[in-house]
Amino acid sequence: MFNNPVTSLAHVKTGRLRALAVTTAKRASSLPDVPTAAESGLAGFDVGFWLGALAPAGTPRPIIDRLNAEMVKAVQMSEVLERLGALGVEPIGSTPESFARTIDAEATRWAKVIKDAGVKAD
């Protein structure tokens, strides 16, 4: 089963569950000894539960830049890192362009997985 590291962490530490791999490109800081799926033979496997901020299309660019600058600063602050770390969330703080590329790549990838596997909504 695929689970959030925080939900699994306690069970992994007590031995009730065995952690085989993490799904992201980098190892999780909460479970540094658990290899990534990519390290385990699935080259390029990189799936994460990501979080991002957006504004309605047409929001003036200077406003987007102002929000971006403050959010990038916010996720790097030590008390924020601590709070997010407790949830198993690793901070990113990307540029708007990089986030747009992530969204496009994710949309393309999930469309293919859903089609190939014949996934239907609940």
Place this chain on the structure above:
Amino acid sequence: MTSLRRMRCANDRLGGARVALVAAALFAANVAAQQAYPSRAIKIVVPFAAGGPSDVMARTLAQRLNVAFGQPVVVENRTGAAGAIGAEYAAKSAPDGYTLLLAQVGDTISMSLVPNLPYNFQKDFAPISLVGQTAFILVTHPSVPANNLRELIALAKSKPGALTFGSSGAGAASHLAGELLKGMAGVDILHVPYKGRRLPPLIC
């Protein structure tokens, strides 16, 4: 004819000048709005319940933005339809920087999974920042004879369709992560969706 044409040209020029003036006025208003931004409360829409990862991230950002901007930054939980209710509300809000959306991986899944969404996640939003990410962890019960992912894949290949994997629901990111793994590894493992907070079954 000549004078008529001249008149028309004069009119065109006047019309052009008026358009330019209006555009200049709009531009000035736009610049003024941006310079004053933010002059009132900012709302971050979270399409999921309080306490979840989107909510905690939004509240954490809200706290910092409040200090940085000197304006209230409030989180509004608008739940329902796997995030579509809140996303639609944000997509149709004024593009003025006072309504934002805290989105997550599920928004790029719903695009292909949910028919007739009343908004286009790629076209109706302007990305600000990918703020954070959590890894999924592939776990098994210790009784499963696989100490690592390679061994688990070998086990699945030796017993096609015999293993199962759990997720928080059909179409959830944890489900699709499993389907992606199945496709990449070329194995047949049965998906068993579990909703809510019950512990899903393990690969066994």
